[in-house]
Amino acid sequence: MTAAAAIDAARFRAVLGHFCTGVAVVTGHDGTAPVGFACQSFAALSLDPPLVLFCPSRNSGSWPVIERSGSFAVNVLSEEQQELSAVFGARGVDKFASVPWQPGPSGAPLLDGALTWLDCSVETVHPAGDHYVVIGRVRALGAEATDHGAPLLFYRGQYAATRARTELDTLYDWPRPDDWL
């Protein structure tokens, strides 16, 4: 038995589901049609230079379009956008029929109602198992402060915004300037 075979896929998902994250929609546009998919695997990577990462599946239909265009946007979803996340997390639907959007600086779609956004160029791409690790250089940033409310959260395969909201409220005043080490 290989090490990979020893890790049951359902258990992998059940265990990894405990790592609560926000939800982003990563979008792109190659001049033909907009593409995008719901994405948990987004993270800040480096401040100098400013880099972020996300991990698209090898089966992703959006990724080849984004790679070809050389740019992408990251739309950070609010708790009001749970249905939008489901649409962008599903295959075989016209995802952009359900949300107004405008092109960002690179042309990648910025979705109305998102908490904030980043516009990035594709810096490097690393194959990793059944996904790619895509590193992007941040070229432009959206709003620092938002009036679109609380973030959409994904926890154990479910959206967790409402339950987590009150717990998050206690953190809204953090960090204060002296909290950073």
Ligand SMILES: Cc1cc2nc3c(=O)[nH]c(=O)nc-3n(C[C@H](O)[C@H](O)[C@H](O)COP(=O)(O)OP(=O)(O)OC[C@H]3O[C@@H](n4cnc5c(N)ncnc54)[C@H](O)[C@@H]3O)c2cc1C
């Ligand atoms: C909370 C959450 C987090 C996730 N995190 C990740 C993650 O980190 N990494 C990851 O790889 N996946 C993740 N997924 C899964 C991912 O969002 C879905 O698998 C998604 O459907 C992949 O979309 P795609 O655009 O890459 O491919 P596809 O859904 O195959 O779409 C291909 C393209 O065809 C277009 N298209 C298809 N049918 C039509 C139609 N009828 N009309 C018009 N256009 C059409 C689509 O808009 C898209 O542009 C996550 C899902 C959820 C819910």
Ligand SMILES: NC(=O)c1ccc[n+]([C@@H]2O[C@H](COP(=O)([O-])OP(=O)(O)OC[C@H]3O[C@@H](n4cnc5c(N)ncnc54)[C@H](O)[C@@H]3O)[C@@H](O)[C@H]2O)c1
């Ligand atoms: N990183 C990803 O590719 C990723 C992340 C979350 C959800 N999804 C996909 O979105 C759909 C809806 O998810 P769900 O509600 O059934 O949640 P789920 O119960 O499948 O997800 C629980 C956790 O497992 C991990 N996970 C799930 N699928 C993965 C994959 N293909 N590769 C790497 N990690 C994965 C993630 O950490 C996720 O939070 C499923 O098809 C799922 O595979 C993919």
